[in-house]
Amino acid sequence: MPTTRTISFRLYPSRAQIALLEAKHRMLRDLWNAALEERIGAWARGVRIGRSDQEKSLPAIRADVGGWRGLVHTHEAQLVLKRLDLAFQAFFRRLAAGQRPGFPRFRSADRFRGWGYKEHGNGFRVEMREGWRHGRVRLFGVGEMRMRGLARTPGRILKADVVRDVRGWQLSVVVETDCAVRAPATGPAIGLDWGVAEFATIAQETEAGPRFEAVANPRHLDAETEALRERQRGLSALARSRKVSRGALRKRRRALARRHAKVAARRKDFLHQLTARIAGRHRLIATETLTVRNMTASARGTLEAPGRNVAQKAGLNRSILDAAPAAFLNMLRYKAAEAGSEFLEADTRRLKPSQRCPDCGAVRKKALSVRRHDCDACGCSHGRDEAAALTLLRWGLAEVAARIDAPDLGPPGNGHPAGTVGVSDAQAA
Template sequence: MTATRSLSFKLYPSPAQAAALARKHLMLKDLWNAALEERIGAWRHSQTRVSRSDQEKALKEIRLGLEGWCGLVHTHEAQVVLKRLDLAFQAFFRRLRAGETPGFPRFKSAERFRGWGYKEHGNGFRVEMRDGGRHGHATLFGIGRMRMRGIARTPGRVLKADVTRTVHGWMLNVVVETGCAERAPAEGQAVGLDWGVSTFVTLAHEDGAFEELPNPRHWDLEAEDLKAEQRRLSAAARARKISQRALRKHRRALARRHAKIAARRKDFLHKTSARIVGRHRLIATEALAVRNMTGSARGTAEAPGRNVAQKAGLNRSILDTAPAGFLNMLRYKAEEAGAEFFEAKTRELKPSQRCPDCGAVRKKTLAERHHDCDCGCRLGRDEAAARVLLNWGLEESRRRQNAETSNPAGTVGDQAAA
């Protein structure tokens, strides 16, 4: 059984290579903007749509006509940029049909253009990892061979890669095909997991114990300081009391601080998910619709919303915990460790409203932090929800085992062949 994993390495180019990377970055940024302008102009003047294949066919003329392009920009790099623009248009039309905020594709400055990609190892890029996946060298078309640093926990066959420019320098993100089950086998009790904001997760164990992991609130710890610094910087820029060079320097410093917050959040999520998976053979939680949870309460001009500022603050707190990323980490780590992972449909199970003892459903407001049922069950709201998820997960596990017992592997295929 194989799986794909993403590995991240930091590139260490020489001064000449760094200058070449910057030139390539600007050329591909200009390609994005030119391709977007072509699509807009064609529709504005003749109501015709320019397809991705039409733009890819023009790449040969672009390579010959633009000075400095040939020998620095690989065809696959340009094709990936055009593919990403086409995907942006597809997403725009999909949102338009669904009645959502469309979000038309934007022209990009050098700061907003993150980077480019490669479709196939050996075409435009090559990665040489050391034994065990620690560090190595990367070769990029038009740039040359350079050192890279990073640790690949699951090295494998390199499929494709992306080059991105961050506040920390140039990064190479490599997708590899690797064998699964690289993690130590999961052992221990089954657990029900309820995610939250006031408490990051509440764990209900099979033996009746429960555990709460506090929310570290990475953003809140530095939010006021960052906002004040941003206001001072904006005021100085409007009053022209700061040079453009100093302005760029301060912006990079702010970006680094934000990147550090993101890195601390990611580190916490990885360590927490690894700890939970390593201690439990079965994990049951609920599927989270983060987009619905963080929707704006602003409303419309005809029907304005209520408590808009409070909902915006709640949305920031929700996104600060990165629930979608956390569940994704739990999912693939459970797969690697051989643990059972179940996600309940919230609208069907209603874990926050259901009693874990008798199964009765009673609607609670968000202000109600305790579960008090007529059957005599009295628990904290989060613990009760976690126990509902645990009961449901154990039942799903038994149902799956019964199905495998009654229909062992190969039976269905043998019957079909017969």
Template sequence: MSRYRLQPSPAQEAALLEHCGHARYVWNLAVEQHAHWQRGRASAPGFAEHCRQLTQARAACAWLAAGSVTVQQQALKDFHQAMANFFGKTHKRPTWRRRGRNEGFRIVAVKPGDVRRVSRKVGEVKVPKVGWVRFRWSRPVEAAKSFRVSRDAAGRWHVAFALIPQPIPAPGTGAVVGVDRGVTVSAALSTGELLVVPGLSEAEKKRLVRLQRRLARAKRGSKRRTTVKVAIARLKAREGDRRKDWVEKTSTDLARRFDVIAVEDLKISNMTRSAKGTLEAPGRNVRQKAGLNRGILANGWGRLVVRVGHKAPGRVRMIDPRYTSQTCNACGHVARESRESQALFLCVACKHRDHADVNAAKNLRDTAAGHCGGCAGRLAVG
């Protein structure tokens, strides 16, 4: 996806919100229909049946008929693709979409003339029943067959063109790097580099705390509560933008400098699962686990590996993470006591001293390169 900031006029914004409402409406209807399906009953409606039902709904509902049939049909198609991903066990089951969240719609069958450049920093995209909508031309737009218009919680509009990214050529030097992801240090490289995702500044963090306290005191449904929620969303959107920018720059740098990138094979969705449990079996250390989950997600672990895989296809090695943080890279001795703290690794056998995350990154690098010395077998079998 190649994303740009959309700059609609007030009238265009109202029309785009109508499209979002139509897409959300038909998506939620499809979710409700599939929620009633059980084993032994007739199969849930397929895409063709849903399209026939949509035609009947448009004939009966003037509000739905006033919208774009392309937007509404594509929402149904996206839903059935989401269901296919769910049954393929690659994604979670599609859920209800709420107003103000997941706002957006997709346009397919885009023609070459549907995107044009107006000036040095301004472009335009043609949206059905809306017309030409301007966006910030921050970089060249390549030919795309579809695009998605979305609105985030901070009220910002974006247009994302579906493109297959061009892979970055390998340097051809045979260089291998290990990348150890953490919470305090976002990414530690086997070269000794410590990379940290830029988050909110101290002043922004204090403002976020004040806004969250104000939100807790605000009356539900009041204008003040809405204003505070938008202010919080803008701060979090700023933090998310910085994280995405860091991921893009870091993944590009790794793809350009190294032939092989070794990372831990982590199940992030399992690691960030809530620990609250149930009423019958309540969880323990729930608040501490929630803080750890926020730290993992804030450091962009998953997105970094995904983007490196896009830019360096076939050059990413997923390594078994067991014992990588307890194994001495110098002598291969495995001991939990060697990890004295979050940052310090001091081998109890040979007294090798290193940054703990860098030591783990070196183990990942050596395992990927196949010359880990005394620790290759242990890292492979755990």
């Protein structure tokens, strides 16, 4: 079944091309800000302006703005206006739902990431080398330049985005690919419990009983915390100084941003390698749905009802976000689809994998500080994360068994039929 994937390449423009890219970036950022200002002014006058109205002004802008013609493609400008329109749609949708609305903002040079193209061959053209490793791209008004990167899932190029970050210029290419070309994974079924103490605990059924594997949490941010704090303090002190130049301040900001970018790159590389290994080795992956927003909610409370252990909860929130659970599950989800693996996510509130016994299904509430599971009803004893992973595995086996007559995804363990903790048990909890 065809699906879309995004592939990122790093661009290597010449000095002249960098100047052209910066000029294009500035013009499109000015277009965003001018279109936003026009909408705000029209709203104040009681006039409603939509995307189509603003797109009709593009020919006049092209004729009046010096340097626009020959540098800014029509699709680039249209996508800027489309994204502004989507920002307004999201604002009104959140406003109607009673959420924090987040009104669209004016963009500085650092906050305007880049622009996009709607169709390959119309404003941009990519030529890949053999094996889809590196290549060249031609951008409207800029010319041809080298790009480096490797496409793990080659396909038909649909569209692209040009993005500027602290490391330079990037090209994100969207391709249509067929995941069915890869051989499906044939390894045993697993249950996976995500955590902070251990990044992941994996449970697998064997003839001798359940087997567990713990994936250590690399804690990428912790390793750089002191260095980042020291650089941030130095930057703050420099910003307060009256003798510092703007160039020196900008240089220190970019150095700090590059340090953060390296941490993010190491985190992303770890997640890609781990999810590729898991998805490529197992034909069933059972885990739980993670609601990161609820997991990282502040414990500060209100003036009337202040929270407790606020500093400890803030530290836990940093550790959770450093592990990037949402990105981890997203990568695992699409890589499982590419590998032909079954990927199942249990409803955490219904299944309660951290509270449920994987052998007898009994539910007993445990505080987060309790790191072992000892069941009084059946005598089952495992680590807390191991019990949760085993519960998820048996839930996943039961889910598959409910759909097919003769599942063959792994032997039972501990004399306990695979999938005893099933759908009805989860619903009854």
